Amino acid sequence: MAGNAGPIPAAAGIGLRTRHMPTLANQDTGTALTVPWLEIHSENFLCAGGPRRAMIAAIAERYPLSCHGVGLSLGSAEGLDQGHLERLATLYGWLNPGLVSEHLSWSVTGGDYLNDLLPLPYTPTTLDTVCRNVDRAQSAFGRAILVENPSAYLTFPASTMREADFLNALVTRAGCGLLLDVNNIYVTATNTCDGGDVLDSARAYIDEVPPKAVGEIHLAGHSITGGDDDRVLIDTHSTLVCEDVWTLYRYAVARLGPRPTLIEWDLDVPELPVLLGEAVQAQAILSTHENGGGRRVA
Amino acid sequence: MRMGVDAVLLELQREFRAAVLGTDDGVLGIQVAAPRGIAAARIEIYRNTVQASLAEVLAAAFPAVQRIVGPAFFDALARMFIAAEPPRAPQLSIYGSAFPAFITVASQEHHLPYLPDVARLEWARSESYFAADAPQLDPAELTRHGERIGEACFHLHSAARLIRSSFPIVTIWEMNQPENAEVPHIDMSMGESALVSRPGMHVVTRRISEGDADLIEALANGAALGTAAEAALSREPGFDLQQALEQHLRHGTFSGAQ
Numbered sequence: 035m036a037g038n039a040g041p042i043p044a045a046a047g048i049g050l051r052t053r054h055m056p057t058l059a060n061q062d063t064g065t066a067l068t069v070p071w072l073e074i075h076s077e078n079f080l081c082a083g084g085p086r087r088a089m090i091a092a093i094a095e096r097y098p099l100s101c102h103g104v105g106l107s108l109g110s111a112e113g114l115d116q117g118h119l120e121r122l123a124t125l126y127g128w129l130n131p132g133l134v135s136e137h138l139s140w141s142v143t144g145g146d147y148l149n150d151l152l153p154l155p156y157t158p159t160t161l162d163t164v165c166r167n168v169d170r171a172q173s174a175f176g177r178a179i180l181v182e183n184p185s186a187y188l189t190f191p192a193s194t195m196r197e198a199d200f201l202n203a204l205v206t207r208a209g210c211g212l213l214l215d216v217n218n219i220y221v222t223a224t225n226t227c228d229g230g231d232v233l234d235s236a237r238a239y240i241d242e243v244p245p246k247a248v249g250e251i252h253l254a255g256h257s258i259t260g261g262d263d264d265r266v267l268i269d270t271h272s273t274l275v276c277e278d279v280w281t282l283y284r285y286a287v288a289r290l291g292p293r294p295t296l297i298e299w300d301l302d303v304p305e306l307p308v309l310l311g312e313a314v315q316a317q318a319i320l321s322t323h324e325n326g327g328g329r330r331v332a
Numbered sequence: 333m334r335m336g337v338d339a340v341l342l343e344l345q346r347e348f349r350a351a352v353l354g355t356d357d358g359v360l361g362i363q364v365a366a367p368r369g370i371a372a373a374r375i376e377i378y379r380n381t382v383q384a385s386l387a388e389v390l391a392a393a394f395p396a397v398q399r400i401v402g403p404a405f406f407d408a409l410a411r412m413f414i415a416a417e418p419p420r421a422p423q424l425s426i427y428g429s430a431f432p433a434f435i436t437v438a439s440q441e442h443h444l445p446y447l448p449d450v451a452r453l454e455w456a457r458s459e460s461y462f463a464a465d466a467p468q469l470d471p472a473e474l475t476r477h478g479e480r481i482g483e484a485c486f487h488l489h490s491a492a493r494l495i496r497s498s499f500p501i502v503t504i505w506e507m508n509q510p511e512n513a514e515v516p517h518i519d520m521s522m523g524e525s526a527l528v529s530r531p532g533m534h535v536v537t538r539r540i541s542e543g544d545a546d547l548i549e550a551l552a553n554g555a556a557l558g559t560a561a562e563a564a565l566s567r568e569p570g571f572d573l574q575q576a577l578e579q580h581l582r583h584g585t586f587s588g589a590q
Contacts, residue, residue, distance in 0.1 A: 077422050077423055077424070078424075078425070080423045080425070081423075081425050081462035081463075082462060082463055082464035082465075082490070083462070083463055083464040083465035083466075083490070083491075084460075084461050084462050084463060084465070084491070084530065084533065085461070085533040085534075086461075086462070087465070088465075088533060104422070105421075105422020105423070106422070107422070109341075110345070111337055111338050111339075111341040111342035111345055112337060112342060113337075115421075115422075117421075118421065118422060118423075121423075140345060141422065142422065143342075143345035143346055143348070143349050144346065144349065145420055146349060146353075146418040146419065146420065147418065147419040147420065147421060147422045148349060148352055148353075148382050148418065149381075149382055149385050149386050149389075149419065149422075149424070150352070150378060150381045150382045150385070152345075152348060152352075152378060154341075155341070155344065159338045159340065159341065160338065160341055162338065163338050163341060187374040187377045187378065188364045188365065188366060188371065188374040188375070189364070189365045189366075190344075190362075190363060190364065190365060191363050191364070191365045192340070192344075192363060193365075225374075226365075259377075260373070264370050264373055266373075266374070266377065268377060268381075
């Protein structure tokens with residue numbers, strides 16, 4: 035087992051991207067370029083060997099690690115891919131991550147992997163499918179997972195449930211936790227806005243999720259596209275966290291209490307100090323909460 | 333809990349796949365809660381994310397091919413490949429193995445017949461990077477065989493790959509490295525063989541002689557060193573086995589010998 039750096043603290047971490055791996059794998063103790071915890075995309079580490087595996091082994095010795103799956107496709111109608119499930123289970127057995135998470139979305143159909151987090155219609159039968167898939171994943175991993183709310187560019191008229199209600203039902207039935215992505219709430223609220231106030235609708239969403247189930251929060255930047263007639267936020271993870279999302283994050287922390295919080299940045303990934311700067315901002319918000327930031331001393 | 337596949341969801345996912353892998357702007361069997369024009373624009377966001385992100389994965393795996401054909405043509409090739417052969421597993425480090433063969437026809441049409449072999453070399457480098465770890469054959473272990481070294485069978489390292497071509501692929505590949513501004517003299521009639529290996533976790537690409545390539549191929553097929561060396565010598569009368577073995581040991585071509 036490679037990972038032994040312990041559970042994920044209720045502090046602000048960053049998503050680990052390949053360009054920063056050599057720095058974090060080889061750094062001296064006492065460096066300023068450090069962070070309470072890191073999150074990886076699980077699928078980037080399914081390779082048999084080589085430098086990437088060697089670096090993550092070194093990093094997992096030093097940092098609490100969260101594993102964020104991007105390809106399991108919990109919303110696939112045809113169920114989960116057994117081979118992929120087993121490869122992930124082996125990876126988690128090796129890295130011993132503090133948290134394991136996936137998405138309320140789908141990306142596999144007919145065995146083709148579409149490399150995006152695609153939207154689901156929220157219906158009782160979709161709920162059956164997702165519950166069955168979450169159950170199977172949790173059995174394979176031998177642990178509960180967190181399921182992340184997606185960003186969406188469209189909704190389906192077939193949906194009969196609101197997303198927050200769907201997540202509540204999922205938590206109750208499948209016994210999973212939630213990964214609350216505040217940027218995704220904002221992006222989806224904007225893109226599917228029916229004319230109401232986006233911030234109000236995002237706050238209402240945060241009010242509706244079961245607080246105890248939220249095991250982690252994600253923050254990220256998005257980009258803006260489209261004209262006046264169809265302004266769309268794209269969940270690119272390519273910029274700084276925007277002011278509205280910071281506002282919603284403060285609201286979420288006040289309501290939920292401090293939770294492990296992650297800065298995600300996937301496209302045009304900046305230098306490490308920029309990411310750490312974003313984490314420091316999140317940490318400041320966590321620390322103002324009465325229970326403090328939860329930063330580990332040891 | 334109701335069992336069985338949700339046929340409605342399955343159908344929606346099949347339709348969505350066709351929409352994001354295709355090039356057709358007219359949408360679809362999918363019912364979207366938006367006016368038709370906006371619905372098309374929103375589907376286009378997913379299509380663009382899927383295709384652009386996978387094209388980026390291919391560009392990262394085949395940088396010299398991209399440099400040779402230019403970014404626009406590469407992107408067109410990549411999108412054709414993505415539509416024809418989307419990933420079969422959510423593991424992008426293994427996506428692209430079929431790309432070298434896929435570009436064969438387009439390469440011939442554009443008078444770039446060497447392109448598939450350059451792509452094969454780049455794919456070998458990618459495979460080497462992600463291959464299983466194994467120890468490098470220790471030169472001291474060879475002395476153990478003494479005079480019977482000719483009977484020894486060598487195991488190719490899990491990260492070693494031999495790519496042979498009737499084109500000078502290593503020279504072409506070197507010319508198309510970002511740091512390389514010089515264009516060397518290049519004889520297109522000369523084939524080259526590349527040996528990719530990963531000494532000390534660092535992927536290296538070496539040009540090896542045709543005799544040496546015969547040696548490696550014979551060893552990889554299970555021949556003993558003596559037999560493999562004969563094959564090398566019959567191809568290349570001046571072949572220096574000692575020197576070739578020294579290079580292979582230094583660069584981690586083998587993981588063991590017995």
